[in-house]
Amino acid sequence: MSRRLLIFLAVSAAALLLVPAALALRVHVRVEGKTQTIFGAAEPTLAVKANALDALESASLAGEFYYHVTVGGFGPYVDQIGRYPAGGSSGWVFKVNGLSPPVGADAVVLKPGDRVLWYWATFGPSGGPPTLVLRRASRGCYRVLAQDDAGKTRAARGAMLRVDGRSVRARAGSACVGAHRGLVRATLKGAVRSNALA
Numbered sequence: 001m002s003r004r005l006l007i008f009l010a011v012s013a014a015a016l017l018l019v020p021a022a023l024a025l026r027v028h029v030r031v032e033g034k035t036q037t038i039f040g041a042a043e044p045t046l047a048v049k050a051n052a053l054d055a056l057e058s059a060s061l062a063g064e065f066y067y068h069v070t071v072g073g074f075g076p077y078v079d080q081i082g083r084y085p086a087g088g089s090s091g092w093v094f095k096v097n098g099l100s101p102p103v104g105a106d107a108v109v110l111k112p113g114d115r116v117l118w119y120w121a122t123f124g125p126s127g128g129p130p131t132l133v134l135r136r137a138s139r140g141c142y143r144v145l146a147q148d149d150a151g152k153t154r155a156a157r158g159a160m161l162r163v164d165g166r167s168v169r170a171r172a173g174s175a176c177v178g179a180h181r182g183l184v185r186a187t188l189k190g191a192v193r194s195n196a197l198a
Contacts (some may be wrong), residue, residue, distance in 0.1 A: 024047035024048060024049060025047070025048045025049070025050070025110050025111070025112050025114075026045050026046070026047060026048075026112050026113070027045065027046060027048050027055055027110050027111075027112065027113065027114045027115070027116055028040075028043040028044065028045055028046075028113070028114070028115040028116065029043065029044065029045075029046050029048070029055045029056075029058060029059045029116045029117075029118075030043045030059075030115075030116070030117050030118070030195060031056070031059055031063070031065070031081060031117075031118045031119070032117065032118070032119040032120065032131075032192050032193050033081065033082050033084065033119075033120055034082075034084045034120040037193060037196075038063065038065050038081060038082050039059045039060075039062065039063035039065060040059060040063070041183065041185065041195065041196035042183060042195065042196045042197070042198075043115060043195050043196075044062075046058040046059060046062060048110060048116075050109060050110065051105060051106050051107065051108050051109055051110060052094050052096055052101075052105035052106075052108040052110065052116050053069070053076060053078070053104075053105035053106045054110075055110065055116040055118075056078065056081075056094075056105070056116075056118055059118070065081065065082055066080070066081070066082060067080060067081040067082075068080040068081075068085075074104060075104045075106060075107070076104060076105070076106050077104070078092045078094075078105065078118070079091070079092070080092070081118065081120075084120060089122055089123045089124070090120065090121065090122040090123070091120075091121065092118060092119070092120060092121075093118075093119060093121050093128060094108075094116060094117060094118045094119070095116075095117045095119075095131060095147075095149070095151075096108055096110065096114055096115070096116055096117075097114055097115050097151070098115070098131075098133070098147050098151040098153075099149070099150065099151040100128075100149035100150075117131060117192075119131065119192045120192075121192070127148075127149060128149060129190055129191050129192055130146035130147055130148055130156075130190075130191045130192070131146075131147050131191065131192040131194075132144055132145070132146060132147070132156055132159065132186045132187070132188060132191050132192060132193060132194035133145040133146075133147050133153065133194060133195065134161075134184065134185065134186045134194040134195050134196070134197050135197075136197055137174060140176050140177055140178050140179065140180070141174065141175065141176040141177075142161060142170070142174070142175060142176075142177070142184055142186070142197065143155075143170075143173055143174050144156040144159040144161070144170045144173050144174070144175075144186040144188070144194065145173065146159075146188065146191055154173075155172055155173025155174070156170065156173050156186065156188050156191065157170075157171075157172060157173055158170070158188060158189075159173065159186045159187065159188040159191075159194075160186065160187050160188070161175050161177055161184055161185070161186055162184070162185050162186070162187060163177050163180045163182050163183065163184040163185070164180050164181055164182045170186065183196035183197065183198060184196065184197050184198070
């Protein structure tokens, strides 16, 4: 083979290897387990192929945690993440940009910058638990919102902000924690833990 042909083949092979990376979306991913955060409390950005199920795959690779998918009559279903398999009225669900889609995770096409949250939920007569959203209000102060499956938010009254080994109660969904070094998280009984902020 000529030197020119070898160079052409090498460049072509390198280009083919870069194409999947170039086609990947950059989205924020977090996985909240039954008892603790499994991946991405601060919602890191990951490269994802196309959909919400791919987001879980990317998080699993980055965080080295196990998950399992089973295929049923409605398509792929995530029946386990980490140590907890789904069963009864509890299992694994997801939201994209705060909304719980009416379709499977493989059918939700993502856009760059989307936020994907996978979480453990126990469903009751009124549906699943709200998910907490933490927002910075000002330096050292935060707002905690409880978000339902339709993406509607309300102040998370009674939520606790946790930072540096201490807790601060959020009155009317807001609280100031003052100077701190660690990440701030919000918790509330019956709700999914919030994202973490500095």
